[in-house]
Amino acid sequence: MKNAVIKSFHGNVRKLVRHAEASDVVELAYNDYANASQRLSLLEEFYGPSFTLFKTPDIKSLDQLLLIQPDKKEMILSNMKEALLTLIDKTILGHSMVHRIFHEFFAHAKDKMRSDMIESIREHLVPMMHTRDGARTAMYCLWYGTSKDRKIIMKSFKSHVAKICKDEFGYLALIALFDTVDDTKLVGKIVLEEIFKSLHDIAQNQHGRKVLQYLLCPRDPHFFQPDLVRILKEGDNNPHSKKDTTLRYKELLTMVSPPFLQYIVDHARDLVLENASLLLVLSILNYSLGDPSEAMKAVAEIAAEPFVAGSLENQHIVEHPAGHMTLKHLIQRDRERIQAGQPVLFSQVLLRTLKDGSLKSWAACNRGCFTLLFLLEVDHPEITDTVISQLSGIRSSLKKMTFRGAQILLQKLDALSGEYKL
Numbered sequence: 001m002k003n004a005v006i007k008s009f010h011g012n013v014r015k016l017v018r019h020a021e022a023s024d025v026v027e028l029a030y031n032d033y034a035n036a037s038q039r040l041s042l043l044e045e046f047y048g049p050s051f052t053l054f055k056t057p058d059i060k061s062l063d064q065l066l067l068i069q070p071d072k073k074e075m076i077l078s079n080m081k082e083a084l085l086t087l088i089d090k091t092i093l094g095h096s097m098v099h100r101i102f103h104e105f106f107a108h109a110k111d112k113m114r115s116d117m118i119e120s121i122r123e124h125l126v127p128m129m130h131t132r133d134g135a136r137t138a139m140y141c142l143w144y145g146t147s148k149d150r151k152i153i154m155k156s157f158k159s160h161v162a163k164i165c166k167d168e169f170g171y172l173a174l175i176a177l178f179d180t181v182d183d184t185k186l187v188g189k190i191v192l193e194e195i196f197k198s199l200h201d202i203a204q205n206q207h208g209r210k211v212l213q214y215l216l217c218p219r220d221p222h223f224f225q226p227d228l229v230r231i232l233k234e235g236d237n238n239p240h241s242k243k244d245t246t247l248r249y250k251e252l253l254t255m256v257s258p259p260f261l262q263y264i265v266d267h268a269r270d271l272v273l274e275n276a277s278l279l280l281v282l283s284i285l286n287y288s289l290g291d292p293s294e295a296m297k298a299v300a301e302i303a304a305e306p307f308v309a310g311s312l313e314n315q316h317i318v319e320h321p322a323g324h325m326t327l328k329h330l331i332q333r334d335r336e337r338i339q340a341g342q343p344v345l346f347s348q349v350l351l352r353t354l355k356d357g358s359l360k361s362w363a364a365c366n367r368g369c370f371t372l373l374f375l376l377e378v379d380h381p382e383i384t385d386t387v388i389s390q391l392s393g394i395r396s397s398l399k400k401m402t403f404r405g406a407q408i409l410l411q412k413l414d415a416l417s418g419e420y421k422l
Contacts, residue, residue, distance in 0.1 A: 002033045006042070013045040014083055023092055030097040046101050048072075048079035062104045073108065080105045081113060085120055093127045099134035106140035118145045122152045125173070126160050135169035136231075139176040143235035150181050150240075154190045161194035166205040172228075175214050180235055182243040184251040192252075196259045200267060209280050215256045216287040218249050223279065250289075257288035261295040268298035275322045282329050285346070296330070296346050300353035303327065309364040324367045331374040338380060347375055347383045359390040363398065369405030376412055388416065 006029050009016060016022040030042055040061065047062070066073050084105060087098050102121070106114065118141045125141060128134030142150060154177065157164060164170040174191065181187050195202060195211070202208035213223045219232065236245075264271060264284055271277040281299075285292050302323075307316045317323030330346040337345055362368030375387045391413070398410040 002029075003038075005029065006034055006038050009042065011045070013042050014086075017092065017095070017098065018086060018089075020091055023095060027095040027097055042097065043101060043104070046080050046083045047076045062108070066108065077105065077109050077113060081109070081117060084117065088121055088124055090124070090127055093124055096131045096133065099128050099131045099137060102128070102137040103133035103140075106137055106144075114140075114144055115146075118149050122149050123156050125153060126156055126164070129164060129170035129173055130167055132169050135167075135172045138170075138173035139231075139235065142173065142176045142180050143238045144240070146240055147183070150177075151183070151186065153177075154181070154186065158190060159194070161191055162198035162202055162208075165195065165198075165202045165208040165211045168207060171207045171211050172231075174211050175218075175232065176235055178214060178218065178249075178252060179232060179245075180238060180241045182241055182248065184248060184255070187252065188255045192255055195256075199259065199263050203263070203271075203277065203280060206276070209276070212256075212260070212280060213283055215252055216260070216283045223283075253287070254289055257290050260284045261288050261290065261292055264295040265298045268295075269302055272299055272302060272317060272326045273320055273323050278322050278325055281326060282333075285330060286333055291344065293344050293349060296344065296349040297353060299326065299330070300346075300350045303350060304353050304355055304358060307358065307361045307364075307368070309361075309368070318362050318368045318371055319365055324371065327371050328374055331371070331378060334378045334380070334383075338378075345378075345380070345383070347378050347380065351375075351383065351386045356390070359387060360394055363391070363394055363406070363409065366403040366405040369398075369401075369403070369409040373405070373409050373412055376416070384416075388413075 009026060009029070013026065016026050026042070030039055034042065043062070047065070062076075066076070080101065084102060087093065087101075092098055105117065109117065121137075122141060122145060125134075125138045129138050138153075141153060145153065161174070164174055177187065177191065199212075203212060210223070213220070217223065219229050221229070241248075261284060264281060271281045285295055285299075288295075302317050305316065307318060309319070311319075315323075317327065327350075331350070334345045334347045359372060362371055372387060372391065376384055378384075395410060395413055398406045398413070401407075
């Protein structure tokens with residue numbers, strides 16, 4: 001029965017898609033019931049009259065079709081353009097089938113044909129960005145649109161930026177925008193200002209965090225999959241982005257750094273004790289421009305709270321899985337900060353904030369011992385002096401402990417015994 005219904009659409013797909021109610025039926029069939037061949041059969045009617053009459057059952061996509069019949073490319077794209085121009089309607093543009101046709105068109109169209117389509121659709125991208133094909137369509141428009149096109153696209157995002165950030169696919173369009181738009185001041189005014197207003201909401205979302213991470217460390221392989229970077233590189237040689245990429249990224253980073261650092265100050269406890277937020281916290285503190293002292297101090301103040309080993313209620317940051325990793329990476333990053341000549345070290349901020357006896361109390365647990373070890377491994381005279389002086393007389397206690405952290409810390413202290421009085 002389902003096959004019969006889908007077959008009954010034959011020859012009428014373009015007409016049905018433009019109808020408010022019928023388009024919902026075609027969308028349902030395309031999304032939920034059609035197999036790959038049937039989906040192509042529905043799409044083929046946008047390729048031209050000949051494909052409506054003579055179906056190609058062995059072909060699964062437009063890419064395959066053009067590979068077999070490359071001489072028909074211009075005709076197919078011309079037919080697609082004509083059909084797509086009639087679909088630029090808010091209701092119709094919400095359908096994933098329509099998004100697929102637009103994506104296929106932009107993947108193959110060049111020059112004037114592509115420019116004309118961008119000009120026609122540039123104000124109507126937001127309803128499309130909730131699907132992979134729709135988001136990719138928006139990316140093509142940003143990559144190959146003129147400065148005027150990009151400005152109009154950004155303006156169409158107004159009041160929708162936070163929602164786009166959190167969308168499974170929509171966030172990709174914002175990343176493409178950061179890659180291509182030379183007018184970073186306009187990006188700041190239209191896009192970044194909305195991000196700042198909803199920063200906490202965006203930071204709590206897995207896709208939103210990717211947008212924030214990209215502003216801090218674009219295309220960093222620690223955060224962005226090779227497949228995504230490969231897609232983004234498709235827009236690198238577009239004809240309309242003239243500004244040096246490094247400069248564009250730096251201008252964006254300069255704008256986002258102050259509010260991002262303040263975000264840690266305002267939400268430190270929630271962030272450092274949450275696994276999902278760990279990487280974002282580290283990125284903000286490691287890559288932001290400007291003085292990170294206050295943000296680092298906010299984290300250090302949580303570490304300065306009284307520590308009771310093994311406490312399950314109000315678990316201390318030193319023993320908390322996410323909190324411990326936050327301290328570990330921030331302390332270890334100090335070696336790079338020293339090499340880069342940066343004046344603010346997290347370890348120094350931490351030691352200045354801790355109360356007397358805090359370090360010694362940390363040695364009562366495995367993770368606490370490792371945290372002390374990380375501080376010693378920074379290999380900074382002032383930091384080492386401070387840690388050693390506060391651990392005076394602790395070696396006898398460490399010898400009685402059986403966990404691995406205590407044993408390794410003891411070995412480190414033994415190695416330093418020739419230089420320091422322990």
